[in-house]
Each structure stands twice: as C-alpha cells, then as structure tokens.
Amino acid sequence: MTLAGGPNILAATVGGSLEVGYADLFAWVGALDNGFDLTMLQSANGRGNSDYLIAGPNTGIQSPKDLKGKKIGVAAHAQSKLRVGLYLERFGLSAKDIQFVVMNQRDTVGAALSSGQLDASIAADPDVAQWEHQYKVRPLEGRPWEQIPAATTTAGFFVTKAWAAKNPELAVRFVRAARAGAARYNAYSAEQKAGISLKYDKVDLFKLEKEVPGVIKRMDDANAAQSGPTDIAATNGWIAIAQKHGVVKKAIDITPLLYPTATADTL
Numbered sequence: 001m002t003l004a005g006g007p008n009i010l011a012a013t014v015g016g017s018l019e020v021g022y023a024d025l026f027a028w029v030g031a032l033d034n035g036f037d038l039t040m041l042q043s044a045n046g047r048g049n050s051d052y053l054i055a056g057p058n059t060g061i062q063s064p065k066d067l068k069g070k071k072i073g074v075a076a077h078a079q080s081k082l083r084v085g086l087y088l089e090r091f092g093l094s095a096k097d098i099q100f101v102v103m104n105q106r107d108t109v110g111a112a113l114s115s116g117q118l119d120a121s122i123a124a125d126p127d128v129a130q131w132e133h134q135y136k137v138r139p140l141e142g143r144p145w146e147q148i149p150a151a152t153t154t155a156g157f158f159v160t161k162a163w164a165a166k167n168p169e170l171a172v173r174f175v176r177a178a179r180a181g182a183a184r185y186n187a188y189s190a191e192q193k194a195g196i197s198l199k200y201d202k203v204d205l206f207k208l209e210k211e212v213p214g215v216i217k218r219m220d221d222a223n224a225a226q227s228g229p230t231d232i233a234a235t236n237g238w239i240a241i242a243q244k245h246g247v248v249k250k251a252i253d254i255t256p257l258l259y260p261t262a263t264a265d266t267l
Helices: 006-015 027-032 078-090 106-115 128-132 160-164 168-187 190-201 205-213 232-244
Strands: 019-025 038-045 051-055 073-075 100-103 120-124 154-162
Touching: 006 019, 006 027, 006 154, 006 232, 027 078, 027 154, 038 160, 038 190, 051 078, 051 128, 073 078, 073 106, 078 120, 078 160, 078 232, 106 120, 106 160, 106 190, 128 168, 128 205, 154 160, 154 168, 160 168, 190 205, 190 232
Parallel strands: 073 100, 073 120
Antiparallel strands: 019 154, 038 154, 051 120
C-alpha cells in the first residue's frame, strides 16, 4: 500500500491497515511523542549521497553565501529542512537568514526555479541532472546530505509492539529479506541500479544519460540502503541534532525502542 508521508504510514500501521510501515526516522520520533507504540524492526536507509542545493538560472547566486535573504525550497519531511539548515550553518548562515518554501511536489521544483518562484532548493538526482539540462539550474558547493553523521539511520521499517509479540518468526524473516535485498542492491553496478529504476520507478536513466553524461554514475547511492544492524550512537546523535534545531521535541534514546532484529549482527 502506498501512502503519502511517514506520519500517515505510521498511523496506518498503528491502526492495523498495514503490518509493517516504512517511514523516516523523525516521523517515528514524532509518533512516539504522540503516544504511538511502535518499534523499529530494521534500518532501511542511511544518509545517501544524491541531494544537492541548486540555484535558479537567473538568480545570480554563485555560492552558498549568496543565499542570504533568498527563498529556498525544501521537501515536506523534517529531515529535508534540517539538512538545509545545517548546510547553511556550514557556510556561515542560519535558517533565519532565508525563507523556507515547502514544495510538496518535487517534480515542480525545476520549473519553480526557472520562473523565479524559488531562488534555490534542495533536490536530488535524477531531477537535478535533468534540470541542469532543461532549465540551466546550478548545483552549489557542498551537499546537504553531508551534514548527516555517517552510519546514521534516516528511515526504517516499523511495527507495533503487539504485532511483533504476536509474529516473532515473521519479524525475523522480514528483516532477513530486507537485509538481503539491501545487500544485493548495494552490490549492483550503477548500470544495474539504473535498470531497477527503469523497471520499478519508470525513470529512464539510460535515456537521460544521452542528454546528461554521467547521470547514471551520479545516481549510484550505495550508502542509502542499510543491510546491517542499526548504529545506535550515530542515530541518537542525529536525533539530538534535530532536537537542538527544533525539528523534534525530545532527544530520545532509541536503544529500548528497537526490536532485537534491528541490532542483531546476524539473524
């Protein structure tokens, strides 16, 4: 079942419409704060390596320091805004120096930059590669994802504790499959991953490669899929950073909130 946004997915998991929900880390933290009884079965994603901060073609923005006073697009989920805020700090600015504009439809960002509706935006490949060719957008120095501590879990698979208690063998089988799938994906070449993207996401990177040479290699996000146990220290650190910047209310310790499969070295 496909739903829009981590909070909706986790609500459906608690409500019983889903057995396992895939959601971002901060959606889970927010759900816990709202009293939802959810545990993490397995980490799904790390920090990845595909997002950029891109400037519109007619803005005159040449470096991150030129972003002061500008309108910057971010995705609706909290980690997007946090990554951009930390990126700005890296270059001597703060979130107070710019105006955030939430873009619910990421495929409209390129046109918004071209028309001047936005001055800059966080965005990821293959969209960035396409918009460089189509709208002449400009990736700026540095990458927002670089602000996330290495080995951090940014998204995971979640279930209710009641479901986990009732289905312990199924939980283990699910995590084994998830880890095997992630390991297999990470071992694929960039071209093989492009084939998967074409088959399942209907994104034809082979066609785009002819217009923007190198885009297939740029999409090689081996660090995104996590095939092993959750790094608790790194993930707690990321939550603490989020709390410091007002993205989550509490800097919780996830240690007691993880199902044993999430931290097991082998299953």
